[in-house]
Structures are given as structure tokens and as C-alpha cells.
Amino acid sequence: MIQAPRGTRDVLPSQSSRWQHIESVMREECRLAGFHEIRTPVFEHTELFLRGVGETTDIVQKEMYTFEDKGGRSITLQPEGTAGAVRLFLEHGLFNEPLPLKMYYLYCPVFRYEAPQAGRFREHHQFGVEAFGAPSPSMDAEIIALGAGIVRRLGLKDLELHVNSIGCPQCRPSYQEALREFLRPRLPRLCGSCNERFSRNPLRILDCKVPSCQEELKGAPVTLDYLCEDCSGHFEALKIALQKLGVPFVIDTGLVRGLDYYTKTVFEMIAALPDGGHFTTFGGGRYDGLVELIGGPPTAGIGFGLGMERILSVMEGHGLFEGERSEAPGVFIASMGQEAALAALTLAQSLRESCLSADMDHAGRSLKAQFKYAGRLGSPYVVVIGENELQSGKYTLRDMQSKEEVALSPAELIETLKKGALR
Numbered sequence: 001m002i003q004a005p006r007g008t009r010d011v012l013p014s015q016s017s018r019w020q021h022i023e024s025v026m027r028e029e030c031r032l033a034g035f036h037e038i039r040t041p042v043f044e045h046t047e048l049f050l051r052g053v054g055e056t057t058d059i060v061q062k063e064m065y066t067f068e069d070k071g072g073r074s075i076t077l078q079p080e081g082t083a084g085a086v087r088l089f090l091e092h093g094l095f096n097e098p099l100p101l102k103m104y105y106l107y108c109p110v111f112r113y114e115a116p117q118a119g120r121f122r123e124h125h126q127f128g129v130e131a132f133g134a135p136s137p138s139m140d141a142e143i144i145a146l147g148a149g150i151v152r153r154l155g156l157k158d159l160e161l162h163v164n165s166i167g168c169p170q171c172r173p174s175y176q177e178a179l180r181e182f183l184r185p186r187l188p189r190l191c192g193s194c195n196e197r198f199s200r201n202p203l204r205i206l207d208c209k210v211p212s213c214q215e216e217l218k219g220a221p222v223t224l225d226y227l228c229e230d231c232s233g234h235f236e237a238l239k240i241a242l243q244k245l246g247v248p249f250v251i252d253t254g255l256v257r258g259l260d261y262y263t264k265t266v267f268e269m270i271a272a273l274p275d276g277g278h279f280t281t282f283g284g285g286r287y288d289g290l291v292e293l294i295g296g297p298p299t300a301g302i303g304f305g306l307g308m309e310r311i312l313s314v315m316e317g318h319g320l321f322e323g324e325r326s327e328a329p330g331v332f333i334a335s336m337g338q339e340a341a342l343a344a345l346t347l348a349q350s351l352r353e354s355c356l357s358a359d360m361d362h363a364g365r366s367l368k369a370q371f372k373y374a375g376r377l378g379s380p381y382v383v384v385i386g387e388n389e390l391q392s393g394k395y396t397l398r399d400m401q402s403k404e405e406v407a408l409s410p411a412e413l414i415e416t417l418k419k420g421a422l423r
């Protein structure tokens with residue numbers, strides 16, 4: 001048996017309505033906030049991610065699916081969504097349009113070569129929003145409120161926004177120096193990765209998951225104390241805007257996010273797990289230097305990403321899909337004999353044209369087996385077409401719950417069902 005590759009997952013027919021529910025909430029909230037959907041290819045030139053994600057990141061160094069195609073080009077399956085969005089923004093000259101340009105992507109496949117046993121997928125799907133050409137902190141607030149509105153509407157509990165500012169190319173060097181000074185005597189007690197990060201990007205050390213490294217970081221200088229006037233003004237304005245919007249937040253000086261390109265605002269929305277723990281629903285930040293880094297004009301940018309599989313499984317854990325709309329056909333048409341089967345086929349078509357979902361037997365079942373099958377599908381109504389019904393031109397409509405039956409012409413039947421049927 002050929003199986004799906006490790007770290008990938010199928011969505012079964014019985015599961016897709018849950019995905020559609022999540023997606024419809026995301027689409028609707030984005031539409032209300034003036035964000036438009038984009039779709040980009042699953043693979044890009046490797047160079048895009050080397051520049052756009054950063055050569056020193058774990059993603060680029062360890063996790064990318066990179067290969068040479070038959071034309072000798074280095075191709076990479078996208079490990080995140082932002083770089084592709086920036087490439088699209090540049091390639092189509094969208095920076096010449098009235099800015100800001102607000103976009104989102106939904107069910108965007110991202111690929112990372114990670115250990116699947118850690119509950120991580122090698123292919124997972126992201127929802128992400130990006131806004132280009134909006135340097136004002138009001139955009140930070142808008143985009144955070146958009147994400148907060150989505151996870152709130154999805155029913156996630158105990159939401160807590162963590163925010164921080166990690167400064168800009170003007171003020172970060174002095175912070176990095178202070179951090180290095182603090183870390184230098186502690187280097188022998190930091191892990192190997194942190195020792196590598198020390199010279200290249202000491203901020204990444206704050207992100208280290210090794211407990212002993214976290215222990216050593218106690219009392220480290222924080223970025224907020226080193227912000228330039230522009231950055232601290234931006235952060236103050238964001239805090240005021242979030243208060244006005246009623247988005248509760250905590251300032252998390254340890255929050256730096258794993259990517260090189262963030263400037264000023266970084267944020268994560270934390271929510272409760274069913275077992276009492278917590279997880280990050282969505283996270284992102286401002287990336288005012290990224291468009292330029294990828295070869296475009298200096299353009300402010302900000303965005304966030306959300307792992308869709310994770311949200312779905314947490315929502316399932318919280319029981320948030322109970323009482324969901326049934327996907328069962330509204331009417332099942334049972335028939336006996338060839339002629340009746342043809343009548344069933346045309347009735348099903350008429351019902352569908354009237355926007356009523358209908359299904360019938362296609363496996364040559366007996367009438368008894370068709371009723372059993374209708375019961376398994378969960379159809380609330382069954383129409384029976386047999387010899388008597390064909391002769392009288394009136395079909396029997398049966399309410400599967402009350403067992404009530406009426407004989408109706410096809411036209412009456414459609415009218416009755418459209419009005420909400422027998423109940």
C-alpha cells in the first residue's frame with residue numbers, strides 16, 4: 001500500500017466542513033477589513049527565501065525542501081508565506097498602486113523538514129495577512145485586531161496578546177552590544193546553537209528553547225530600554241490603540257520571533273489548550289526592511305501567520321464543532337425498478353435546481369437497504385418512488401423522525417420541502 005509521506009495529512013470528506021467553517025470566518029473578517037486574497041505558487045526560487053527568510057535562520061539552514069529542477073535551477077517548496085507575498089508585490093509593481101495594499105492567503109501549504117513525531121507536520125497550511133505601505137502604528141493595531149477577531153469568532157478561549165518592540169536598524173545595534181556584553185561571561189554555559197548565534201544574531205538567543213539557556217538569560221537587558229525615539233513612539237501609539245480597541249495585552253520583553261526581518265512590533269496571540277496549557281494562535285510582526293531586502297523600494301510591511309491544522313485540532317479539543325451543520329442530504333430518494341430510478345434521478349435534479357440537497361441510490365440496493373442507507377446518511381426526509389407512485393404521479397414523502405407520510409406531486413413536493421417540509 002502506498003501511504004501519504006510522513007508528516008502530511010489528508011482531509012477526509014467528513015472533515016472538510018470544519019475546514020470550510022474556519023476558512024469562511026477568515027474570509028469574512030478579511031473582507032470586512034479590506035484585505036484581498038492572493039494565491040502564489042507552492043515553490044519559488046531558493047534565492048527568495050535565502051534573502052527573505054534569512055540565511056542564518058533554522059528554517060533556511062535545516063528545514064527547507066530544496067532541490068534542483070531539470071533545468072538546473074534551485075527550487076524550494078515555500079517554508080512560509082510572507083516571502084512569496086513580497087515577491088508578488090514586487091513582480092507585479094503593486095507598490096505603484098495606492099498604498100497600503102492589504103492581502104491575505106488561506107490554506108497556503110508550507111513545507112518544513114521537521115521531526116514529525118514532535119506533532120509537527122512537514123506540510124501544513126497557513127492563513128496569513130500582509131499589509132504593505134502602512135508605516136503607521138494604527139496598521140499594527142488593525143492587523144492584530146483582525147487576528148483577534150478571527151480567533152474570538154472561532155471560539156478560542158483565554159486570549160492573551162503578547163507584544164514587544166525589537167527596534168529598528170538604527171537602535172538595534174546598541175541593544176545587541178548591550179546583550180553581548182551581558183552574555184559574554186555566560187557563553188560557556190549556553191548551548192552550542194546559542195554560541196553560534198552570539199556573533200551573528202544575539203537576539204535569537206532570547207528565543208532559545210533550552211531551559212538552561214533560559215535560566216542564564218534572567219536579568220538580560222531588554223530591547224524596550226534601547227528603542228530610538230521613532231521606535232518608542234511607535235510602540236506607545238500601538239499600546240494606546242490596542243487599549244482603545246479593547247484588545248487586552250501583556251508586554252513580553254522575551255518575545256523576539258524567529259525571523260531576521262522583523263522590526264519594531266512583534267506579537268503573538270496566546271490561547272488556552274483543552275488540557276489547560278497554552279499555545280500561539282497567530283504571530284507576526286512588522287517588517288519594514290523586508291521589501292527592500294528582496295530588491296524593492298523601501299516599503300513598510302506588517303503581517304501575521306496562523307497554522308490552520310493547529311487551530312482546527314485545538315477547536316476540536318474544545319468541542320467547538322459540536323452541533324455543526326449536518327452535511328447529510330436534505331432528501332434521499334428511494335426507488336424501486338428501472339423506471340422509478342429514472343424518476344428519482346430527475347427528481348433529484350429538480351430538487352437541486354431549487355437549492356435543496358438531494359441524493360439517491362446508485363448501487364442497485366433493495367428498497368429496505370435504501371432506507372437503511374438513507375438512515376446512515378442522516379437524511380431527515382425520504383421520498384419513495386415505486387410502481388404505485390409512478391402510476392398516480394404522486395410520490396410518498398416520509399419524515400424520518402415523525403414517520404409521517406404524505407403523497408405529493410413533484411411540484412408540490414418541492415414546494416413543501418422549500419417551506420421547511422413537514423415539521
Ligand SMILES: [Zn+2]
Nearest residue numbers: 168171228231
Ligand atoms: Zn529604532
Ligand SMILES: [Zn+2]
Nearest residue numbers: 191194208213
Ligand atoms: Zn541555547
